[in-house]
Amino acid sequence: MSVQTPSPPHALQREQRDAIVIRFAGDSGDGMQLTGTQFTQETALMGNDLATFPDYPAEIRAPAGTTFGVSAFQIHFGSTDIHTSGDELDILVAMNPAALKVNLGDLRVGGIIVADTAAFTQRNLSKAVFDSNPLEDDSLAPFQVIKLNITDLTKNAVKDFGLGAKEALRSRNMWTLGLLLWMSGRDRKATIEWLEKKFARQPDVAKANIAALNAGHAFGETAEMPSDIVVGYTVRKADVPPGLYRTVTGTEALAWGLIAGCRAAGLRMFFGSYPITPASPLLHVLSNLKRQGVTIFQAEDEIAAACAAIGASFAGSVGVTSSSGPGIALKAEAIGLAISTELPLVVVNSQRAGPSTGLPTKTEQSDLYQAVYGRNADAPVPVIAASSPTDCFDVAIEAVRLATTYMTPVYLMTDGFLANAAEPWLIPDGDDLPEFKVAKTVPTEGFHPFQRDPDTLARVWPLPGTPGLEHRIGGLEKRHDSGNISYDPANHQKMTELRADKIAGIANDIPLQDVALGEHTGSVAVVGWGSTYGPIHQAVKQLRDGGAAVSHIQIRYLHPFPRNLGELLRGFQRVLVPEMNTGQLVTMLRSEYLVPAEGVNKIAGQPFKVAEVAAAIRSALEELQ
Amino acid sequence: MSVQTPSPPHALQREQRDAIVIRFAGDSGDGMQLTGTQFTQETALMGNDLATFPDYPAEIRAPAGTTFGVSAFQIHFGSTDIHTSGDELDILVAMNPAALKVNLGDLRVGGIIVADTAAFTQRNLSKAVFDSNPLEDDSLAPFQVIKLNITDLTKNAVKDFGLGAKEALRSRNMWTLGLLLWMSGRDRKATIEWLEKKFARQPDVAKANIAALNAGHAFGETAEMPSDIVVGYTVRKADVPPGLYRTVTGTEALAWGLIAGCRAAGLRMFFGSYPITPASPLLHVLSNLKRQGVTIFQAEDEIAAACAAIGASFAGSVGVTSSSGPGIALKAEAIGLAISTELPLVVVNSQRAGPSTGLPTKTEQSDLYQAVYGRNADAPVPVIAASSPTDCFDVAIEAVRLATTYMTPVYLMTDGFLANAAEPWLIPDGDDLPEFKVAKTVPTEGFHPFQRDPDTLARVWPLPGTPGLEHRIGGLEKRHDSGNISYDPANHQKMTELRADKIAGIANDIPLQDVALGEHTGSVAVVGWGSTYGPIHQAVKQLRDGGAAVSHIQIRYLHPFPRNLGELLRGFQRVLVPEMNTGQLVTMLRSEYLVPAEGVNKIAGQPFKVAEVAAAIRSALEELQ
């Protein structure tokens, strides 16, 4: 396999690396998210594996130069499997002092800082609460600092296109992108094409941006770079299975998965939602897929969104509703109706940090209790979770399968990290996708709406519009053998048990719990769910490389649990459960299996670092000695 | 202690009994609830201990004569402690065939049926789906049947008061009450006074009802009763502590307890609610106590009710909101705001059978998960439960104490059974009630709204209207040391832990878990919460009388648990947890203490029978052999 770097004209020695972590940081207005996304594109096209982590402020446009206005985009790419966006930065791009202030802590000692000197004005420095200019004092000694007047360099690059000063400056990010692409030996074709398309109507703007991009690249190329530091890298292609790839965010994968699931069921999809961070992107992506058999309804609130989806399910569509914690809380009563009337419904929860409004743009996993227990009365539902951006696709299909096969609401748990993070995806072949066509209910002698399939215990799904299937359903308790309202005590007991058995029975229709990494027995099992997959996987790998008997178990099916999970857990001396909450899955495992599972908890609105998980495992192992 | 029966003129031998269970059953229109309530009054005044269980249909006025229109009122009274409304009936009053049909199953073999023959018409019989008249065929052989044409007897009794036929018939229940009062040797003064007061404006109606009451009584007195069956009973006074007594329903006790709690805190109460069965009675009782320092707000929905209560707490009142399961679900998001802003709030949940609308008038305990886990994000709150109608008073005071002492929402769990059930109450002396005046927050140097009491970790409660304490709070995460909005990861971790520690710390401020009956170690611990208290207590008593090493543990504090609970449970070979749900407390005990607690579950919308609990304990004991 050959190195992918366009070999530079003059012999500049580039450091060969397995993986690199870069973070682009600047003002909300500096276009860091775009820069990162384009860098991701080019990196994917280079055949590296990668993971990204966009991190932007809660304010729409916080005042320029402030620390809370800093927007950042991190990318981790390499020639080996990449499972996280990276603990430590190799390169930090700081477009202004605030960006440096906020992000410096994550830069590894010896790491590279690329800073735009022009932005380090007195005003900006004080806004970022620097007493003296870090580019001048020796506070950055532990790092390699590349000081460039990117502002002027950009102005020069675009001067011929007659843009206003303000507009010209907007290209700073493209100049920077050009430089970083060169530094990491990436191509820039895709970006040029993208710019031409994006600014098709403003050719000057397109030209200017491309010029800036090229200038940044040329700047490195022509080696105007400080010679005393390593500025170039090469990263081999990742050794990934052959096939057609694309990069996807968790949101995109989720949207396509929901559509694929509805196609597999042979039904239309009805998506009812109300905007909320970080769930809105799903609404946005699906709104652009209206022509794919999706009816989109932006409701007046979350309750109406859930109710409309339930109504649509009653009428024969696959009702899907999406929100984040506070919005999901509002849907609880309506979901109870879907449980009682046994209608399919997919409830997508893009979790965010709470309680209440909390930290809307920050990620957390603290809605598991709500999903499993958060309704009035005995109201069990299946709960499944996605572990990575690409996993969202499969989990979404599975959610539709469970909802339509078992006539039940299904909670699909994702989070703010997965919603925005991206990774390369080996696009599945349409023919390899699952099929689970829903059988049409037809009029029969003695038909009633609560006739059940003896295996799944799912009730029939008679569709309005069908002559002979006219029926009434509702939230009052109903006779098991007629569906009519019933206040009979014994019948209520029977129906409550039926509803419980139906959901419990799903355990027989899902794969046995596998071990993501390591043996089926050992000293420590590290059990994860959702987006903690990456850091846990890396940490376990590290420790296993060190010879420890540690295994990684990643649970997709949180309720009901896979049949073999208890037995599996009992095979380990200790069970650690890292969660981005105060300990929710751990509670469920302890009550279900009476195993002394222990929590490893981070509630900082940020993903675990590999090092944090590794440390927890290490101390657990030591205590075992 | 002398027998309290007014000695009959002629020597009729009455059977002496420790306790009797009577159920009055008839059409919704027959006034059975009134009859039962009056019988309860007279019985209380006789100095018996007692417990009642009203059971009425969901329909406002179901069609006459139908089985689903049957309304019943059960009373269990005796000379010993009475903890339940009784498993089996000694006397069943059946005002029509439907009433007989629905209730016969609960009558003990040899028990007495009092039936109004006039109501057993062909029409009513077929409505109740009887092929032949049970009063004529031998289907009632196992019982003692007293067939009386109560209709005609009543008509006769009231004929002089010139009431319409319809009105005259309305007195049937009073005639029946008179008879039953005589049969059980009760007085009828209180009822006569009550009738005179109630119909003060319609003296004829009052006179007619009193005449009917007297006629019914005289009918027994003058021994026109079948001589072949025992028809008279005497029940000794219960040996209860001396003092001033009254009968209270759980709802009344709860209302007074809330008021007493707010008085103890030195604050006004704001009660925000929206009608819902079975929570509405609390709204009604409090609406009549407006002049007691209670502001009542019937909101447009449950969300507004909770929000208005939170607003009132912000302004310095004790915010209280009340509903049942479906309504509580709607309040979850708002409660999250109170958790995040750390404002006091009492959330009363009168549980009913679900899911969804379920069986609105039937009782259940299935909202414990919702109370403990049913919110988005890490949002812990204290949860406490009332065990009996009179216990509601103390629990309500405690809820206010915890809410105001710890600046937190508190869930107070009651249920449809407790809400309507009544028992005698030794009225506490005003001076014996607790005091926990809330300290006024005053302006200080460096004041901020999230300053905490080092012991309780509760934040200050600065009241709008106070100069110098102007501040802003909200649902976004706030800095621990200023209360200002903060997106700092470490701060979110700290605040999440602070909120959790504050609630966990309550365990140090509540009594250690006691044992309601039995030793602190043994073969089987039967653990209950809420209204299962009665049947568990009786069942354990039975088994202990049989020499079994069984103990009854009743948990009032469901979150956090009392400090010694785990240790206590480990002292038993087996832990049984009877619940009127599919097993919720049992899940919490297992995860918290890793003890193999086992559920005993009844989900029939009805309280446990003592026999059901006893049977479960017995089989547990046998398996231990």
Add this chain to the structure above:
Amino acid sequence: MTVTVPPEQTPAKTEPLKPKDYASDQEVRWCPGCGDYAILKATQKTLADLQAPREKTVFISGIGCAARLPYYMSTYGFHTIHGRAPAIATGVKLANPELDVWVIMGDGDGLSIGGNHTLHALRRNVDLQLILFNNEIYGLTKGQFSPTSRPGTRSPSSPEGSISEPLSPLSFALGANARFVARAVDTQQSDLIDVLKRARQHRGASFVEVFQNCVVFNDGVFDEFTDKKVSVDMQLPARHGEPLLFGKEKNRGLKIADGCFGLEVATVGENGVALDDIVVHDETNRSLAMMLATLAPPQFPMVVGVLFCSPSDTFDRQVHAIEPVASELEDIHSLLRRGRTWTVV
């Protein structure tokens, strides 16, 4: 799934359906004498008159006494949760525009907890018939005052009488930009049936307030204008294009009060009032409808019938206008391959 096919176009049954054919086998469980019986009867008669196909007719309700109605119909029905019927019905209609969807709401259901959903269903102009059974009380929960209760209503939650002005359902609906607004009385069957037919014919959201007598908790609240003895004098049946006249002699009517924007009652022939002075009802005039909606006894008659009807494009039609029929869907295989991809060999 594209434009709405009016149910009528489905193959007509050989045997015409009678009102009882629209009744389910379930026993009706309202209090004897409840106004709901009359509305149920009128509803079944309406459907029979229109020969509405049962399989394409859906009744959606929330929770309350009124909300029990769907159980008594032989059509499709969904007894949902309190206040949410308009939202659920919106989902039903969007999922299958060929269905004829009726929403049955009580005044608490539709205007208290459900006010926001009613508001937005009307604003969006979803093709639904929203029928509000207004008994000015919470019936099912045993008689608490509702948002339409008159001030001073004594109830279990307002023993000293309720506070605050009631909502006028029709003013609310008009303020929400409703395109069809009408009123009827439970026991006046033929008028009620006429209004229900108009509501169904109207494409878009039609809002109908039915004065419904709760014999148990609010008996006789509407007697002032529904009592047989006074109804002709206290009700004004609005008919498009006809002067707004009422009374036994049909000689009293509404004229513009001079000076200000307002209406006053005048008697034709008395102190110089001519028939031409009486306002002619124009059901397409929102301002007039708003004025008529607010008139109430004792000073004014209660205006009943269709107060406002001015159709516009429906939400459901527009939503589906931009959606292709199933056959035209891009297959998932190519869908996933849209945009930038690369091949690893």
Add this chain to the structure above:
Amino acid sequence: MTVTVPPEQTPAKTEPLKPKDYASDQEVRWCPGCGDYAILKATQKTLADLQAPREKTVFISGIGCAARLPYYMSTYGFHTIHGRAPAIATGVKLANPELDVWVIMGDGDGLSIGGNHTLHALRRNVDLQLILFNNEIYGLTKGQFSPTSRPGTRSPSSPEGSISEPLSPLSFALGANARFVARAVDTQQSDLIDVLKRARQHRGASFVEVFQNCVVFNDGVFDEFTDKKVSVDMQLPARHGEPLLFGKEKNRGLKIADGCFGLEVATVGENGVALDDIVVHDETNRSLAMMLATLAPPQFPMVVGVLFCSPSDTFDRQVHAIEPVASELEDIHSLLRRGRTWTVV
């Protein structure tokens, strides 16, 4: 706790408070150029002009860009949850009627998720100032269409343009039986301040719609009538008792359209139109207000100022009228002994 004491009556500060004295120490975090800055400024100026005691002033908001305002005030403030501010404010006002309570809402906050609470706060006539920052978009969540967005609004959730008619906030408020309804433009400071003062003086629920420009997601939606160049010709400032005139020469106005209930624009002096033909604004006339509320460019000018003001008794006053002051409370000991009791010796 009894009747409301107007805050003014509290001991006046020796030093009069300046607008900046109503600003908190928190950094304002709206997008540069956002209309919210102007409204914040006007609010602080209003309070300063009235010397409102900070300790008795409370700002309650939901969630949204607009809802950030309380953080920037030096008064009491509560940034609550999306859509619930009116309900929370009702609790605050009922718990302490001496507080002067302002409710800050966005169009999504107050009319979408919060529509029902706004509706009932207005209907009950709780003494609150409800200020709706209408930018016809969901700002904080990055620009989705809202219930006040014009049809065809392209947004992340309506890439092909939004469907369905927008809600007119003022028509909605009037339909909800609001007693005070007004309109202003964010950047027209003095008019805005006048309206805010009137709103505060009004006892009962006052509803104010402020046209607020969202420079990032909906820039310029109101230019049609707010642009300096056209504002005189496209805005009609309603003043009680004065003819409804507008335009540079103040010679154009509203007259009753003949034949029907409606208004039309006429030019005084042109084809026989006299000043007397121009309708004189009567802010106590609900019907007139309803008509004015619906007028909109291009055919009509946007009517701003106080469209309707007709006070009635407030909910909070009536609630407390039946509650005794603390001193008169029956003590708990005797309370528990009410009714039938018996003694066991």
